[in-house]
Amino acid sequence: MNDLPAPRLPRTRLLVALVVLPVLALAGFLAWRGWQARQAEAQARAAEEARQLDTLLQRLDTLRGDLRAQGRMLQDAVSANRVLRDEVLGLGQRNALLEETVARLAASSRAGSQAARLDEAELLLVLGEQRLRIAGDAEGARRAYALAAGLLEGLDDPDLLNLRQTLAGERAALDALGPGPRAELARRLDALDARLARLPEQPTPPARPAGPWWHRVLAPLVRIQPVGEQALLTGAERTLAQDALQAELTLARAALERGDVDAFHTALNRVHAWARRLWPDSPPLREVLAELEALRSAPLQPADPPALGTTLLQLRALRDGRSAR
Numbered sequence: 001m002n003d004l005p006a007p008r009l010p011r012t013r014l015l016v017a018l019v020v021l022p023v024l025a026l027a028g029f030l031a032w033r034g035w036q037a038r039q040a041e042a043q044a045r046a047a048e049e050a051r052q053l054d055t056l057l058q059r060l061d062t063l064r065g066d067l068r069a070q071g072r073m074l075q076d077a078v079s080a081n082r083v084l085r086d087e088v089l090g091l092g093q094r095n096a097l098l099e100e101t102v103a104r105l106a107a108s109s110r111a112g113s114q115a116a117r118l119d120e121a122e123l124l125l126v127l128g129e130q131r132l133r134i135a136g137d138a139e140g141a142r143r144a145y146a147l148a149a150g151l152l153e154g155l156d157d158p159d160l161l162n163l164r165q166t167l168a169g170e171r172a173a174l175d176a177l178g179p180g181p182r183a184e185l186a187r188r189l190d191a192l193d194a195r196l197a198r199l200p201e202q203p204t205p206p207a208r209p210a211g212p213w214w215h216r217v218l219a220p221l222v223r224i225q226p227v228g229e230q231a232l233l234t235g236a237e238r239t240l241a242q243d244a245l246q247a248e249l250t251l252a253r254a255a256l257e258r259g260d261v262d263a264f265h266t267a268l269n270r271v272h273a274w275a276r277r278l279w280p281d282s283p284p285l286r287e288v289l290a291e292l293e294a295l296r297s298a299p300l301q302p303a304d305p306p307a308l309g310t311t312l313l314q315l316r317a318l319r320d321g322r323s324a325r
Helices: 009-133 138-153 158-176 181-197 213-218 235-258 261-278 283-297 310-324
Strands: none
Touching (some): 009 138, 138 158, 158 310
């Protein structure tokens, strides 16, 4: 009988087991180490996530605090804006009230200034009229009317246009008067004084008429002439008389300045009497005496222009009409 070989299965299994078991153990060890590493990594990740979560929570808490602070700040800003808006509205109302008050003050000041200028213009018109009618001073009246015109030109009231036109016509009428009768009389009085100084002190010898021969023989030896009042004056008396005549001329000028007609005529009458006593009768003396008579008959007051006082009446009517409104 053939001998069969003994089976080797157990030894193979043992060898396989010896090979496989270390491999399995190494694999298990590696798996355990990998699991531990994964566990450690998971724990580290969990710890990191927990730390990050805590950090996020802290940051969220900080953000919530900041939001609360921002909310309070916004509320404070809204309240401050509301207060500022109320203050701005109050300032706007106060500015409006101030502008209205300033406008009223400006209107009242303008009205007061205009009223004051109208009062001054009225006073100047009254003074100008009195200077002409009472004092006969045409030049003074023209100056007063010119000042009144300057005051009215400085006002921009359209109601004063007719008043300015009337005043311009009245000033033209005053300009047509010229220097006035008193200035003309004063000039004539000065010319008369100059003519008195040139009067001859001796009478003009009359022409010798033809007569008997003995008149012609005695003519160089005897001269017959009429005797007047001036022959009775001595040298000192003549000087005193001339001084008295100059004093009367001065009084006549003063009376002319005052517009005193009686005093002016009285002074001219005395000048007339002194002239007849100081100088003998002659054509120049008669011309001087005729000039004295002309001066006595000349008017001292100028003729009032027809329009004099029209501006004053119109100004008063305008003011009365405004007062009645």
